[in-house]
Amino acid sequence: MATKAYDKSFREEVYQNVDSGEDVKLCMQCGVCGITCPLRGEMTHGPRQLWALIRAGKRDEVMNSPDIMLCTSCYSCKVRCPRGVKVIDVMHGLAHYALEQGIVPRKETAKFGKVFWNSIYKTGRVDETEVPMRYTMMAGPVHGIFAMLEMMDIGRALLSHKRMKFKLGPGLPPSKKIKGIRGLKKMLDKAAAMSPGKEG
Amino acid sequence: MTYFLYPGCSLEAGGSHYLVSVEAVAKALGLQLKEINDWNCCGASIHYVGGTELQTKTLNARNLALAQKQGGYDIIAPCSSCYIQMIKAAHEFEDEPELAAQLNQILAEGGLNYTGGVKVRHVLDVLYNDLGLERIAAGVKKPLTGLKVAAYYGCQTTRPYGEYDSVEYPHTMDDILEALGAEVVPFEHKAKCCGSGIFFTEMETCAPLAGGILGEAAEQGADLIVTACPMCQMNLEIYQPRLNKMLGTEYDMPVVFVTQLMALAFGGDFKKDAALDRNIVSAAEVLKKAAA
Numbered sequence: 001m002a003t004k005a006y007d008k009s010f011r012e013e014v015y016q017n018v019d020s021g022e023d024v025k026l027c028m029q030c031g032v033c034g035i036t037c038p039l040r041g042e043m044t045h046g047p048r049q050l051w052a053l054i055r056a057g058k059r060d061e062v063m064n065s066p067d068i069m070l071c072t073s074c075y076s077c078k079v080r081c082p083r084g085v086k087v088i089d090v091m092h093g094l095a096h097y098a099l100e101q102g103i104v105p106r107k108e109t110a111k112f113g114k115v116f117w118n119s120i121y122k123t124g125r126v127d128e129t130e131v132p133m134r135y136t137m138m139a140g141p142v143h144g145i146f147a148m149l150e151m152m153d154i155g156r157a158l159l160s161h162k163r164m165k166f167k168l169g170p171g172l173p174p175s176k177k178i179k180g181i182r183g184l185k186k187m188l189d190k191a192a193a194m195s196p197g198k199e200g
Numbered sequence: 201m202t203y204f205l206y207p208g209c210s211l212e213a214g215g216s217h218y219l220v221s222v223e224a225v226a227k228a229l230g231l232q233l234k235e236i237n238d239w240n241c242c243g244a245s246i247h248y249v250g251g252t253e254l255q256t257k258t259l260n261a262r263n264l265a266l267a268q269k270q271g272g273y274d275i276i277a278p279c280s281s282c283y284i285q286m287i288k289a290a291h292e293f294e295d296e297p298e299l300a301a302q303l304n305q306i307l308a309e310g311g312l313n314y315t316g317g318v319k320v321r322h323v324l325d326v327l328y329n330d331l332g333l334e335r336i337a338a339g340v341k342k343p344l345t346g347l348k349v350a351a352y353y354g355c356q357t358t359r360p361y362g363e364y365d366s367v368e369y370p371h372t373m374d375d376i377l378e379a380l381g382a383e384v385v386p387f388e389h390k391a392k393c394c395g396s397g398i399f400f401t402e403m404e405t406c407a408p409l410a411g412g413i414l415g416e417a418a419e420q421g422a423d424l425i426v427t428a429c430p431m432c433q434m435n436l437e438i439y440q441p442r443l444n445k446m447l448g449t450e451y452d453m454p455v456v457f458v459t460q461l462m463a464l465a466f467g468g469d470f471k472k473d474a475a476l477d478r479n480i481v482s483a484a485e486v487l488k489k490a491a492a
Contacts, residue, residue: 019253038393042405070402072409073245074355074393075284079367092248099249108401110249117250120259124240128213132400154438161478163214179238180262183310187258188251190306195252 007057014054017197019093026083027051033077033087043067047077047087050094068094069105097197111138121188124178133170201330202232203321204267204275208282209241214438215279215430217475221459222278222323224473228339228466229331236267236275242285245356245397245431254302260289261303265314278323278459280356280429281397287320287361322357323459324428325364328372333379341467343381347490349461350385350422351377352413354432355393367391373428373458380465382490385420389413399435404446410436411447423486424454426461433457437481454483 014021027048034046045053045067053062062068071091078087095105104110115134119126136151137144158164167173178184192198211219226233240263243256251259263286267275277283293300294316307313327336351373358365365372370391374384394413395406413436417425427433437455444450456479463474464487471477476484 019248038409039405070398070405072355072393072396072398072406073284074396075359075367076355076393078360079362089253093253096248096252106398106402109246109398112401113246113249116244116246120241120243120247121250125212126209126241126244128209153441157438157480158214161480163216163478165213178240180240180310183312184240184259184262186309187262187306188255190309191255191258192252194302194306195254198252 006055010057010059010062011055013059014094014097018090018097019196020086020089021093021196023085023087023090024051024054026085028083030082032080032082033085036076036080038072038074038076039070043070047091051085051090062094063098063101063103064105066105068098069109071095111135119175121185122177122181123175124181124184125175127165127175129165129167130170130175133167137170201230202234202271202273203326204236204271204273205233206236206239206263206267206275206277206282206286208277208279209244210279210281210430210434214434215457217460217478218278218430218433218457220475220478221457221463221473222276224463224468225327225459225466228463228468229335231326231331233276234271234273236263237270238266239263242277242282244281244285247285254306256285257289257292257299257303258306260286261293261307261314262310262312264290264293264318264320265307265312267318268314269312272318274319274321274326276321276323276326278428279431280322280354281431283320283322284356284359287363290316290318290320291361322364322428324357324372324376327376327462329364333375336376336462337379340380340465342465342490344377344461344465344490345381347382347486348385348421348423349377349382350387350417350420350425351390351458352387352417352425352427352432352436352455353391354427354429355391355396357428358391373426376458377426377461380461382461385417385422387416387420387422389416394432394435396431396435399431399439403439403442406435407443407446410439410443411449414440414443414451414453415449417453418451422453423489424456424483426456426458428458430457437479440481452481454479454481454486456483
């Protein structure tokens, strides 16, 4: 019976372009990561299978897997992996790579994460009033208002317990910036240009 | 003893009671805390959505460089997410010379430089190893006798390096709580994940994780859950009504920071030092038990 060779192009793509992607090479397919994951019941593949699919050249299955963005970053797999694979960093790297190609593995986390990162890039910190507000309003003018109303109980509780600063709305008043924000932006831009798959 | 305090974004807002109580405990035990001037966010758990790995390392390298420039004291990062991001960057800077060179090339864009060596510490590490249980016990004026607590470390408090405690079966917080006079109940979930940084956006998916933690604490007869991570505190506390709805449960379990109980046991004020008025699921009732 004729056998078909694996397509090696995707694995090379992962090794070169995905943060910590080369760690996939270390995996010996024992499966400790998958069974250790607190969300194993929610994952279709889990890390071990994803690594196998990468090696087998199954680009679509990997890039479209919601699993790559379901990692809670609990580091259980990382500490148990006998090969020392940076499981979490690879999962995050894959999610980042997919998002860059316009694939959205988990919609809400992708939206929230984007607002979160923008806050860091623009101000140097995460404003815990501003970020959830902006995220909620991303649902659109009508849905956003409803989503905001749904979160009112939490907001009120946090406000009245001195665990949140008051804002009328996103940017009202604007979040404070760190003093070195210009330098930080320059650093982040430089780091982006030096990241895997971005050189040259 | 002087340390840098890296409060992180959470301790300035949702975890403000952590900050107040960390400062009160430091004062009671004679620790000097200096805030790293002009620190930036560590990137937290969902940094990867918008940033690359190198960008996240840059965020942390900038803080390490600032700390070095401002005195080089050990950095206390009470938030577990800050702790993990910063210690990862610090370790990888030491272990990977190529990365270290890259980071310094990047830091130079903002006129900074880092040569390595600054230590990143969790608040539990400093309390347990630098101060020690004897000094903690000696500071207790109002022991928490009769209070049953579940010590919940969460996932990122001791992982991935296990610098000061076991990554699977941590005990430092158990021991500290016992030194305060509390009864620590057996707790299988002590280092299990609550949903962490994706809890808010994946609540239905993560609800069973948080439910398991609250459930075991209740089953073991704990009066409250004690944690050392602002994300755990937030996820387990403020979303309890939503979790109850999703899981069909009726939890009303206070979730407090270990430093809040320490501040109280050291004779500090309920509000001013322990900031226990900032807990949304109030611990006032169960704490009366201990005072009685």
